[in-house]
Amino acid sequence: MKKTLHPSMIQQDSSSLPDQHKTQTTKNYFKVASRKLAGVFTALLFRKRKKATTDTNKMNSNTQVRRISFSTSTDRSTGSDVRSSAGFKSFGSYGSSSSASGHIPTPGFSFEDICKATGNFSPENKIGDGGFGTVYKGRLKDGSLVAVKRAKKDKFDQGLPLQFKNEILTLSKIEHLSLVRLIGFLEHKDEQIIVVEYVANGNLREHLDGVKGNGLEIAERLDIAIDVAHAVTYLHTYTDPPIIHRDIKASNILITEKLRAKVADFGFARLAAGDPSATHISTQVKGTAGYVDPEYTRTYSLTEKSDVYSFGVLLVELMTGRCPIESKRPVKERVTIRWAMKRLKEGEFVIAMDPKLRRSPASNMVVEEVLRLAHQCLAPIRKSRPSMKQCVEVLWRIRKDFKEKVSSSTAPCTSHCSANFPNRNPKSDRHLFGIQEGDSYGFISA
């Protein structure tokens, strides 16, 4: 049963042109992942709450992989889901009834239509490359803009079609304005195509890097955080069964022309329904280096709190502008969350603030408060992390405080934040934040 979407979760538009961002692994991850899985595969797994447990796995890694994907044993739900999806050739919501009911609708387009829409997959229309396909911009017959994800043929032997089917099956079950909408999927000879809503303004990482747009103001970053928190709350709370995204990261946050966010790439999402035999044991650790819940990598058990952890990393990214792993920086700054949390703990959060952000009492307040929330999300023990819904509430409160502060303040501060907070006492802040000496945020000290 689908619960009613809270009106405040609804927001706007779409359209884009991004490129891929490369996240680097750290040697800490090398310890965990010993070889990258040949081919990314996703199992659709209908998960039961509170039942994720450990499994023994053989681990895989690659020194320069963005994604960590290491598997241990057969994911029981995979077989079930593969079977359930094996019979169809195509489906989608374009020109058909909603797919949210689980009914597989008939697509409103053919492979020829997709060729026309993308100019025969013209390089000019290429948006970017992902782990399992190339993404093109296209225009369908009705004039609507779409993103067309075409599976890489050389990956077929490695289970790529399954990845695609899983992604679209997951997408077909969800509807939210801050989540990228599935339009359709089709198979044609050896082609697998997924068609999703086109989001016009690149991804968050590109905006933070300055590759796209004119730089994000603090209020825009806060709105983006709220959009993502809404979307993930929806996945966790308002879908039945709940969905864990598993790959929340800046390059999966697409940005609209109005600088609002839409969460994309559900290739790693694990659904858990329809397979009564599924144990919901997490048998594969998936995600992107720097974002993965350390408890998940340790125990192979996946819960919504794993997304909360990744969201915490994203919050730090939004406030600092830095990637989760910054391998070219001095050792102490390479793991951004550890560096930023230390700055926060020592009352120097403004040092961690993205230099591109304008300093003002209001924006400083946002950075500090958001980093505090991030600190909670990054708690090594899951139980200590807030739910996504709680994150939404905290972010709303920060936005409200920000607006009040902006309207009551006329003189922006351009110097170091200590000027704004002359009475700040790092020691009392440490107490306030509850940060303990030795908090590692899942990373082994360098």
Ligand SMILES: Nc1ncnc2c1ncn2[C@@H]1O[C@H](COP(=O)(O)OP(=O)(O)OP(=O)(O)O)[C@@H](O)[C@H]1O
């Ligand atoms: N719906 C969309 N609208 C516009 N651009 C998109 C859309 N989906 C993906 N893109 C862009 O296409 C590129 C490739 O996306 P894709 O999701 O395939 O890979 P990724 O998420 O960057 O990498 P990976 O899949 O390996 O995690 C990215 O730059 C992304 O911003």
